[in-house]
Amino acid sequence: MNEIRKTGGGWKIVVWAVVIVALVWTFFPFYWMLSTALKPDLDIYKVPPDLWPKNLTFDNVRKLFWEDSLIPRFFLNSLISSVATVIVTVGLATFSGYALSRLRFRFRQKLLIGILVTQMFPMVVLLIPLYILYLKAHLLNTWVGLVLAFTSFALPFGVWMIKGFIDTVPVEMEEAAMIDGCSRVGALFKVVLPMIVPGVAATAIFAFLDAWNNLLFPLTLVNELEMKTLPPGMILSFMGQFRADWGGMMATSFLTTLPIVILFVLLQRYLVAGLTAGAVKG
Secondary structure, three states: HHHHHHHHHHHHHHHHHHHHHHHHHHHHHHHHHHHHHHOOOOHHHOOOOOOOOOOOOOHHHHHHHHHOOOOHHHOOOOOOHHHHHHHHHHHHHHHHHHHHHHHOOOHHHHHHHHHHHHHHHHHHHHHHHHHHHHHOOOOOOHHHHHHHHHHHHHHHHHHHHHHHHHHHOOOOHHHHHHHOOOOOHHHHHHHHHHHHHHHHHHHHHHHHHHHHHHHHHHHHHHOHHOOOOOHHHHHHHOOOOOOOOOHHHHHHHHHHHHHHHHHHHHHHHHHHHHHOOOOOOO
């Protein structure tokens, strides 16, 4: 018994050591962003660097909210485009996933494979043809064009995710609802959707993060500075030809990453449940 207890205690130490190392590895970049944001310019380039700023300053944070700063505007642009992308993606993925799961029509399997194939093309390959298409359709520098671009990459994942969840819902439950007077759409909203909340949440989180972190689409399809989102806006604001404002960039990165981290921590159970159940049941 003593040997078993010793062995169990040893495994606990190993597990805790691995957890601590993983936490340090994960959160050190956030700590380093905060530390760099609170350093004066000379201390940022110090070798070896200080783990914590000796000369604490909040100038890098304060200048983000000056009158001539566009960072609040970039933040608002990212928030609007990301939320709109979530709404469009979840709405289209829900109806598309339901149709592909419940309806039997010609070329259904080929359509599913075609949706999956779209995920194999890198984003860079589509930039030039997409730019030409947007130019002719007058969608450059518009909210509609930006949301459509973000949705084009988030939607295939969402369709497959929600379809996999709907496949696990017994058809008999919808049939019972329709016998009681529900339409097919009513059965979808009243019976199916409440049972696939993890899949919908996972799709929404994925779409939001994809739109929030996207750099190439807003950098290419948006030419007006005030319409830029955070990723390209940060590059244009803090990266110059001869000098980079690392303090301002780290302050912006920390302030814009913190809400996303908090959102992910609060909703991680839905994301993990959605990805796990979708992988096993879909």
